Amino acid sequence: MVEGSQIDWACHANDDNWLRAEMLDFDATLLAALKFAAQDGETLVIVTGDHESGGLSLNPGDRSTDFRPEFSMKLHTAAMVPVLAYGPGAEWFSGTYDNTQIYFKMRKAIGF
Numbered sequence: 613m614v615e616g617s618q619i620d621w622a623c624h625a626n627d628d629n630w631l632r633a634e635m636l637d638f639d640a641t642l643l644a645a646l647k648f649a650a651q652d653g654e655t656l657v658i659v660t661g662d663h664e665s666g667g668l669s670l671n672p673g674d675r676s677t678d679f680r681p682e683f684s685m686k687l688h689t690a691a692m693v694p695v696l697a698y699g700p701g702a703e704w705f706s707g708t709y710d711n712t713q714i715y716f717k718m719r720k721a722i723g724f
Contacts, residue, residue: 623666626683656699664691
């Protein structure tokens with residue numbers, strides 16, 4: 613695994629073990645951010661990606677711990693990327709829109 617690795621690089625490499633480790637790290641980080649936001653009441657958490665990589669799909673396994681990713685390529689796809697938000701202003705991040713609108717939505721969420 614490369615130091616400073618991330619989900620994007622793991623998907624480009626089509627490396628399911630690397631991806632799993634990155635996703636577990638991301639999950640723990642997001643959980644901490646959401647807990648903080650819930651306690652703080654003034655924090656907006658926004659989660660998105662700049663693009664999809666690897667044509668990733670997750671196939672269901674026999675148990676919830678099964679992790680069987682399938683990759684269709686090592687490049688980017690045209691798949692839409694979700695934007696998820698939690699906290700004050702999260703309502704600005706619903707629907708379908710161009711990713712360049714995220715900046716303007718963030719400004720609205722903080723009152724600019």
